[in-house]
Amino acid sequence: MPDSDTTADDTAITADTETGADARTTAGTGTAARAARDRLADARLYLCTDARRRQGDLAEFLDAVLAGGVDVVQLRDKGMEAAEELAHLEVFADACVRHGKLLAVNDRADVAHAAGAAVLHLGQGDLPVPAARAVLGGDVLIGRSTHAPAEAAAAAVQDGVDYFCTGPCWPTPTKPGRPAPGLDLVRYTAALGTARPWFAIGGIDLGNLDEVLDAGARRVVVVRAITEAADPGAAAAEFIGRLRRAG
Numbered sequence: 001m002p003d004s005d006t007t008a009d010d011t012a013i014t015a016d017t018e019t020g021a022d023a024r025t026t027a028g029t030g031t032a033a034r035a036a037r038d039r040l041a042d043a044r045l046y047l048c049t050d051a052r053r054r055q056g057d058l059a060e061f062l063d064a065v066l067a068g069g070v071d072v073v074q075l076r077d078k079g080m081e082a083a084e085e086l087a088h089l090e091v092f093a094d095a096c097v098r099h100g101k102l103l104a105v106n107d108r109a110d111v112a113h114a115a116g117a118a119v120l121h122l123g124q125g126d127l128p129v130p131a132a133r134a135v136l137g138g139d140v141l142i143g144r145s146t147h148a149p150a151e152a153a154a155a156a157v158q159d160g161v162d163y164f165c166t167g168p169c170w171p172t173p174t175k176p177g178r179p180a181p182g183l184d185l186v187r188y189t190a191a192l193g194t195a196r197p198w199f200a201i202g203g204i205d206l207g208n209l210d211e212v213l214d215a216g217a218r219r220v221v222v223v224r225a226i227t228e229a230a231d232p233g234a235a236a237a238e239f240i241g242r243l244r245r246a247g
Contacts, residue, residue, distance in 0.1 A: 030138075030139050032118070032139040032140075033138060033139040036102060036118045036119070036139070036140075036141050037141065037162065039071065039100075039101070039102050039118075040072070040102065040119075040141055040162060040163060040197055041197060042071070043071035043072050043102065043197065043219060044071060044218065044219050044220070044240060044243040044244060045069055045070050045071050045072075045219075045220065045222065045236065045239050045240045045243060046070070046071065046072040046073075046074070046104075046165075046199050046219065046220070046221040046222070047065060047070045047072070047073045047074070047221075047222055047223070047226055047227075047236070048073075048074045048076040048106075048174070048221060048222075048223045049061070049065075049073065049074070049075065049076065049223070049226075049227050050075070050076060050077040050227070051075060051077045051080070051088040058088065058091050059091055059094075059095065061232060062091065062092060062095035062096075063095055063098070063099070064231075064232050064233030064236075065226055065232050065233055065236045066095055066096065066098075066099035066101050066236075067099060067233060068232070068233035068234065068235070068236030068237040068240070069236045069237050069239065069240025069241070070101065070226070070236050070240070071101055071102065071240075072101065072102040072103075072104055072119060073092060073095075073096065073101060073102070073103060073104065074103075074104035074105070074106055074119070074121060075088060075089055075092055075104075075105065075106065076106045076174070076223075082108070082110070082111055082114075085108075085111055086111065086114055086115055089103070089105065089111070089115040089117070090115075093115065093116065093117075096118075102118045102119050102141075103115070103117045103118050103119065104117060104118070104119035104120070104121050104143070105117040105119070105120050105121070106121050107121070107122065107123065107126050107127075108120075108127075109127055109131070109132040109135040109136055110135065112136060112140060113135055113136055113140075117140065118140065118141060119140065119141045119142075119143060119162075120132060120136060120140055120141070120142050120143070121142075121143040121144075121145070121165075122142060122143065122144055122145070123144075123145045124144070124145055124146070124147065124151065129142055129144070129158065129159075129160040129161060130160060132160075133160050141162040141163065142160060142161055142162055143161070143162060143163045143164055143165065144158070144161050144163075144164040144165070145164070145165050145201075146164050146165065146166045146185075146189075147166075147167070147168075147178070147179075147181060147185070148181065148185070149185065149188045152164065152166050152185065152188065152189045152192065152198075153192060155196075155198075156189075156192050156194040156196055156198070157194075157196075161196070162196070162197070163196060163197040163198060163199065164196070164198050164199075165198065165199045165200070165201040165221055166185050166186060166189045166198055166199070166200060166201065167180070167181070167185065167186070167200055167201035167202035167221075168180045168181070168201060168202020168203055169182060169183055169185075169186060169200055169201070169202045169203055169204055169208075169212060170182070170202055170203030170204075170208070171202075171203060172202050172203045172223070172224075173224075174223055174224075180202060180203070183211060183212065183215040186200045186212060186215040186216060186217050187215045187216055189216070189217075190215065190216025190217065191216070197219060198217075198219065199217070199219040199220055199221045200212050200215070200217035200219070200220050200221070201220070201221035202221075204220050204221070204222055204225065205222075205224070205225035206225060206235065206238055206239065206242075209239070209242060209243075210242075213242075213243075213246045218243065218246055218247060219243070220239070220243065222239060225239070226239070
């Protein structure tokens with residue numbers, strides 16, 4: 001889809017680098033799993049961002065948005081080689097531990113494992129969840145993308161899935177050509193009544209957030225509304241304030 005001043009939970013969330021992958025049990029009941037699941041249960045605002053290579057302000061940007069209220073941050077920068085992605089993820093991981101937030105890796109279980117990420121997010125066409133679990137064990141959270149009612153209903157009950165995203169609510173340039181099922185899919189997902197955390201995604205900004213909330217979502221994934229904001233930290237703070245007030 002979290003480094004210097006680490007607590008026991010923070011260290012467990014990023015990685016147990018001394019004991020390695022064998023410490024990640026399939027039961028998912030260790031310190032890392034409990035801490036990460038508690039944070040996921042409380043999460044309301046999930047940010048996807050590129051590595052900010054054009055702006056050159058990645059560390060400062062992450063500090064601003066995580067301090068502002070982002071709960072989960074994912075590096076989404078397609079086409080990046082694994083070594084370069086891991087180098088950027090070190091910056092993400094440092095920021096997430098400083099702020100006590102969750103780091104997500106997109107698509108790649110091997111990169112999530114190497115980065116010691118708390119979260120791996122998988123699209124419908126990505127590695128199957130059981131295969132990702134074989135790489136990561138049980139202590140890493142796994143999320144799924146869903147774009148249709150049947151996919152949302154499946155993700156709400158699928159073994160090995162910890163959360164899912166549903167959308168897009170509106171067409172978005174981050175997924176060109178993908179039809180937007182719109183708020184009807186959000187309403188359908190809300191009506192499932194699942195206790196599993198889920199996030200509405202796709203074209204959400206501060207101008208249409210109330211429509212998403214009215215459709216039943218209480219968690220959202222945001223991209224441009226924060227990454228392209230004049231003050232990303234302030235935008236994150238407004239998002240999280242409105243989401244928390246919604247319940």
